[in-house]
Amino acid sequence: MRSRGSQNRLSGNSFGSRVSALMLAMISTMATIYVAARLFQEAESRAYLVEELEKRTGQGQSAVSLDDTLKVIACREQSKKLSVLETELAAARQEGFVPKRLLGNNEKHPTKKVLLVVGVMTTFGRRKNRDAIRKAWMPAGIARRELVDKKGIIVRFVIGRSANGGDSLDKEIEAEISHTNDFVILGNQVEAPEEKAKKIKSFFIHAVGKWDAEFYAKVNDDVYVNLDSLGVVLASHLDKPRVYIGCMKSGKVFSERTHKWHEPDWWKFGDGKSYFRHASGEVYVISKSLAQFISINSFMLRTYVHDDVSIGSWFIGLDVQHIDETKLCCSSWSPGTQHPPLTRHVLNKLCKHQPNQIYYAFPFVSKLEMNASAPTSGAGKRPPPYPHKADKNPLQSSVELVKDKNGISQLILRNNDASATVSLLGAQVISWKTKRTGELLFLSKKAIFNPPTAVRGGIPICFPEFKNNETREDHGFVRNRIWVIEENPPHLSGDFSAKVYVDLFLKPSKEDAKIWPHSFEFRLRISLTALGILSLTSRIRNVDCKNFSFRIVYHTYLSVSDICEVRIEGLETQYYLDNLLQKQRFTEQGASLTFESEVDRVYTDSNNVLAVRDHYKKRTVIIRKDGLPDTVVWNPWDKKSKFIADLGDKEYQEMLCVDGAALENPITLKPGEEWKGDLELSILLIS
Numbered sequence: 001m002r003s004r005g006s007q008n009r010l011s012g013n014s015f016g017s018r019v020s021a022l023m024l025a026m027i028s029t030m031a032t033i034y035v036a037a038r039l040f041q042e043a044e045s046r047a048y049l050v051e052e053l054e055k056r057t058g059q060g061q062s063a064v065s066l067d068d069t070l071k072v073i074a075c076r077e078q079s080k081k082l083s084v085l086e087t088e089l090a091a092a093r094q095e096g097f098v099p100k101r102l103l104g105n106n107e108k109h110p111t112k113k114v115l116l117v118v119g120v121m122t123t124f125g126r127r128k129n130r131d132a133i134r135k136a137w138m139p140a141g142i143a144r145r146e147l148v149d150k151k152g153i154i155v156r157f158v159i160g161r162s163a164n165g166g167d168s169l170d171k172e173i174e175a176e177i178s179h180t181n182d183f184v185i186l187g188n189q190v191e192a193p194e195e196k197a198k199k200i201k202s203f204f205i206h207a208v209g210k211w212d213a214e215f216y217a218k219v220n221d222d223v224y225v226n227l228d229s230l231g232v233v234l235a236s237h238l239d240k241p242r243v244y245i246g247c248m249k250s251g252k253v254f255s256e257r258t259h260k261w262h263e264p265d266w267w268k269f270g271d272g273k274s275y276f277r278h279a280s281g282e283v284y285v286i287s288k289s290l291a292q293f294i295s296i297n298s299f300m301l302r303t304y305v306h307d308d309v310s311i312g313s314w315f316i317g318l319d320v321q322h323i324d325e326t327k328l329c330c331s332s333w334s335p336g337t338q339h340p341p342l343t344r345h346v347l348n349k350l351c352k353h354q355p356n357q358i359y360y361a362f363p364f365v366s367k368l369e370m371n372a373s374a375p376t377s378g379a380g381k382r383p384p385p386y387p388h389k390a391d392k393n394p395l396q397s398s399v400e401l402v403k404d405k406n407g408i409s410q411l412i413l414r415n416n417d418a419s420a421t422v423s424l425l426g427a428q429v430i431s432w433k434t435k436r437t438g439e440l441l442f443l444s445k446k447a448i449f450n451p452p453t454a455v456r457g458g459i460p461i462c463f464p465e466f467k468n469n470e471t472r473e474d475h476g477f478v479r480n481r482i483w484v485i486e487e488n489p490p491h492l493s494g495d496f497s498a499k500v501y502v503d504l505f506l507k508p509s510k511e512d513a514k515i516w517p518h519s520f521e522f523r524l525r526i527s528l529t530a531l532g533i534l535s536l537t538s539r540i541r542n543v544d545c546k547n548f549s550f551r552i553v554y555h556t557y558l559s560v561s562d563i564c565e566v567r568i569e570g571l572e573t574q575y576y577l578d579n580l581l582q583k584q585r586f587t588e589q590g591a592s593l594t595f596e597s598e599v600d601r602v603y604t605d606s607n608n609v610l611a612v613r614d615h616y617k618k619r620t621v622i623i624r625k626d627g628l629p630d631t632v633v634w635n636p637w638d639k640k641s642k643f644i645a646d647l648g649d650k651e652y653q654e655m656l657c658v659d660g661a662a663l664e665n666p667i668t669l670k671p672g673e674e675w676k677g678d679l680e681l682s683i684l685l686i687s
């Protein structure tokens with residue numbers, strides 16, 4: 001039994017081991033099949049990906065691995081970005097600058113664009129001058145912040161380091177800074193008289209790297225600057241790409257070593273030995289692209305002994321506009337003369353010597369804030385705080401709310417000698433005048449101030465259409481609606497100069513949606529500068545859930561002495577569609593456009609700057625447009641005038657419509673998108 005049993009047991013064991021061996025063999029076969037299948041699958045995936053890549057890249061046979069594939073894709077993205085950057089860089093270099101992110105700007109620095117950075121060049125031992133400037137025109141504390149926020153102006157004293165580095169001179173400045181915090185210290189610049197020109201270069205490099213500004217100014221520390229007035233002057237040059245503004249002079253080159261103004265490189269200035277035109281060193285301004293040019297090319301920009309000559313030399317041979325601004329001629333103020341009273345004439349000077357005598361006020365002209373308490377619309381709301389007068393302001397800037405004969409509100413913007421009246425009916429500017437020119441816009445004597453009829457004259461805003469349907473709502477309905485005053489107008493770029501402005505707002509009603517089934521928000525900013533420049537900036541936002549397209553025309557009725565005596569310049573060689581000839585296309589042939597019969601044309605993709613010259617009135621109105629590619633020119637002449645109820649039979653002689661427009665190609669906005677268009681009117685007097 002035992003042995004049998006053991007035999008049995010033995011035979012039982014060998015059976016068991018055979019079973020396990022079989023099972024093991026089965027498992028390993030299955031595992032092999034599974035692994036093989038996976039490997040096959042992966043190989044298939046690889047083959048597929050490689051094939052796909054080949055298909056997409058068109059590279060044909062390739063031994064690219066999956067990892068390589070992903071690297072290639074990533075690499076392509078990178079090279080795409082790189083080529084975009086290279087294109088940007090090339091374009092930027094052409095302009096004389098590189099994009100901000102490539103300049104290695106410190107992130108901590110403010111990114112908000114400002115109008116102007118002023119560097120007041122000072123040196124050791126000039127504390128008295130600095131204190132005089134602080135007292136007179138360089139604000140501190142909250143006023144300094146406001147100067148940046150409201151006027152976009154940053155002012156700093158600029159100084160280098162003492163030759164000995166860290167000596168008592170440096171320590172004195174550090175002590176001063178701890179109280180005033182109004183310095184730029186040029187760490188790598190030695191403060192020494194012979195280093196002046198290099199210091200200017202260092203300042204521009206530093207300033208353009210630190211602050212994003214439209215302009216950069218250099219001022220000596222014995223010059224008083226009327227910042228507001230300077231802001232106004234600069235604002236009028238914002239449209240120019242490369243400007244160098246100052247009191248331009250040439251001046252003799254002195255070869256004698258003993259002379260105070262000795263020029264070691266005198267022989268380079270030709271036989272006549274006089275310098276090229278350059279801005280006098282007391283104060284001058286350059287635009288951003290020129291500061292960037294200096295920054296990029298600093299290592300090869302030669303400095304002469306005088307800093308003003310040096311900077312002048314850097315711009316020779318460049319496409320730079322030299323602007324001779326007499327208001328920056330500080331030395332025209334002779335120290336011994338009796339100071340004139342606080343008059344506008346005096347205020348027009350931007351700077352003067354004699355730090356101890358200050359005869360202008362700060363601020364010169366202030367931007368009027370229309371925020372908090374302005375009503376949005378309707379009765380029962382808190383009345384607006386009009387009339388408003390800017391405090392301590394020698395030149396008045398204000399906005400006044402009045403009512404027309406039909407009880408419709410009008411806003412009168414006043415700035416210095418200029419004024420503009422805006423009706424809330426259509427947000428329509430109906431008057432624009434200056435003391436010297438009188439009225440500049442035409443307004444018909446028969447104008448009807450009663451919605452839904454548009455007011456004949458001024459600047460009706462035609463949106464979203466510009467066509468005559470022979471209905472009262474033709475040329476769009478917004479000119480026939482009552483707009484409201486915007487409560488919290490935002491800061492818009494270009495708001496730095498001393499402007500008075502109002503923002504008007506319109507949203508379509510349910511009734512309006514029946515005429516034009518789209519939801520939008522229309523904001524119109526109307527501003528007037530101290531120099532009388534009138535601007536109308538439209539911002540139209542799509543608040544719908546679908547795209548819409550619109551046209552817009554600023555239907556500008558200019559007042560003219562006699563239609564036969566005016567001409568428009570800037571339209572020559574431009575294409576136009578003639579509405580009187582079934583919109584046929586022609587090219588403007590004349591050197592300027594004059595008038596002797598009815599005109600109704602759309603100049604497509606026309607110049608952005610036009611001049612309307614009026615010899616009898618001795619003035620030219622300059623029209624600048626932005627975002628408005630087309631120009632409409634219209635005068636109904638005698639026959640058509642008779643059919644226009646709200647226009648006197650002979651009034652066509654005193655008017656000319658020259659309109660900035662986006663007409664031929666409608667503008668399409670996606671949901672949430674905003675469009676901006678700008679019309680600016682300024683005046684040149686012909687002497």
Ligand SMILES: O=P(O)(O)OC[C@H]1O[C@@H](O)[C@H](O)[C@@H](O)[C@@H]1O
Pocket residue numbers: 454468474475579600632633634657
């Ligand atoms: O009379 P409205 O609607 O103000 O428009 C004035 C004129 O404006 C012109 O630009 C149009 O081409 C004319 O057809 C139109 O009559």
